[in-house]
Amino acid sequence: MDALPALLLSALAMTLIVGGRYLVVSGGFAMLTAWRFPGLYGGQRRQIDREIRWSLASAAIYGVPAGIAAWGWQARGWTQIYTDAGAYPVWWIPLSILLYLFLHDSWFYWTHRWMHRPKLFRVAHKVHHDSRPPTAWAAMSFHPIEALTGAVVIPALVFLIPIHAGALLAVLLVMTVMGVTNHMGWEMFPQWLVQGRAGKWLITASHHHRHHREYKCNYGLYFRFWDRLCGTDKGLGEFDHASRDPRASRA
Template identity: 45%
Template sequence: MWQRGHTAIYTNFDTYPIWYLVLSVILVLIIQDTLYYWLHRWMHLPRFYRWIHRAHHMSLQTSAFTSFSFHPFESLLQAIVLPVLVLWLPLHIGVILAILLFMTIASTINHGGVEIYSAKWAHNSSAKWLIGAAHHDDHHKKFNYNYGLYFTFWDTWMNTETPDFKERFEKLTTKHKSV
């Protein structure tokens, strides 16, 4: 489709201003995070959970390998966002590659089982919105909380973040710092 001109993918950096490259990355991540949040909640409904999402939750103790442990239909539902977006949202090919790299790194961090963010992140006005291993581990252990993909916006706004997460995160990261 790209080769036949049926997508909004572009290769010339002069096509749009440089600030649009940054904006397009942010737009894709926010759109993807929003769609995933609601898809993830839907996959937790009992009739769909058994069929689609259960395979992923068989990993109660997460690891980097858990980030690739999905039912094929769930993988399709998650992966379809970017191909659909490039049909109408102008994206530079380099931006697409950067987003794919970010997606892989974020998923590995979130399922890594080891928190890489320090307690300072919980107090930083921008960083506190990022999901790390502790946030997603809560989802695997407590099941009905923390549905976000990259950001905690939707969990915060929809009251689906683990109620005591921020306090436990600070204790966890402070404890590991002193060890």
């Protein structure tokens, strides 16, 4: 098969995968929310419809660099993705997962702060913050400019840093689950984790929800490292329905 048709087919396939993944995961957590907190998303039908439209558009943007990376791996061997677990020391597998997550988190933190500059916020990032309060469908609700900044990071890393295919799937799983659960409006994780030692460094819905309420704080994605280092961490937030949720965290 000629390179260009194969590349386009790979981009299309990855777009369908990203879009399908979004619908399944966000839809699943939306159903869980409806069971856990009936009526929590009441009155937000129009917002959810908008979140789904923006997210499916973002899926197409994410699909292009992902498709290029997948084609480069399979057809040209250009990437650093490997399938032989013995190609690198076993300890590299968990370390590579942490490294990818840290680098992704670092990219996200700084581009996210950049998106909060007044002009960029009005042009692009406002789309994401129009979800007030966010729902499980808001994880990929981005303007195309913002979607592009998020779409390039993991595909770029696979060209630079060796990672086992299974470890890459683990990174994508964490990225998908945390992206959805951090927006769904309630805390899925137990209080002992959120308010314990691990919670001082990991971001969950309690932390990210405060960003959506106050804007100028809590910019991270997975870890609170950059927020704490740069003085932008304002701690855990309170959900709008905190009085009904015994696990909701307070600042």
